[in-house]
Amino acid sequence: MKFYVATDHAGIDLKDITVEMLRSKGHEVEDLGPFSKDRVDYPDYAVKVCEAVLADETAHGILICGSGIGMSMSANRFHGIRAALCHDAYTATMARAHNNANVLCFGERVVGVGVAESIIDSWIAGSFEGGRHAGRVEKIEAIKG
Numbered sequence: 001m002k003f004y005v006a007t008d009h010a011g012i013d014l015k016d017i018t019v020e021m022l023r024s025k026g027h028e029v030e031d032l033g034p035f036s037k038d039r040v041d042y043p044d045y046a047v048k049v050c051e052a053v054l055a056d057e058t059a060h061g062i063l064i065c066g067s068g069i070g071m072s073m074s075a076n077r078f079h080g081i082r083a084a085l086c087h088d089a090y091t092a093t094m095a096r097a098h099n100n101a102n103v104l105c106f107g108e109r110v111v112g113v114g115v116a117e118s119i120i121d122s123w124i125a126g127s128f129e130g131g132r133h134a135g136r137v138e139k140i141e142a143i144k145g
Helices: 009-024 042-055 069-075 089-099 113-125 132-142
Strands: 001-008 028-031 060-065 083-085 103-105
Touching: 001 009, 001 042, 001 069, 009 060, 009 103, 009 113, 042 060, 042 069, 042 103, 060 069, 060 113, 069 083, 083 089, 083 113, 089 113, 089 132
Parallel strands: 001 028, 001 060, 060 103, 083 103
Antiparallel strands: none
């Protein structure tokens, strides 16, 4: 599986751990930064990941900030991106199974390394169930708000 990963300054430690964790499990990872703890604005990095995911439909994105909220709000501004803010393995599983989410968001100040790994493992193991959920995802995609 291929992942594009980015953060802001508040999630950089967990981003670096996430990138290495994914690579150690054999996944292709493109780290889109930042690469220092200097203050940056999370929307700038959400844009990088979302544009990459939209250009590479087989890939997934991971966005990390302090809480995950700002990243998920920014990512969901993109038509075709279904970003899910996940706090545990269950929410990651449901985001993939029921919502066909293509971007995973979480917060370094909310989840620790072990929980982040379980979220990522559940995301990787999951897949979209389709069926009754397909129509709901189509409705999400049709929203022009």
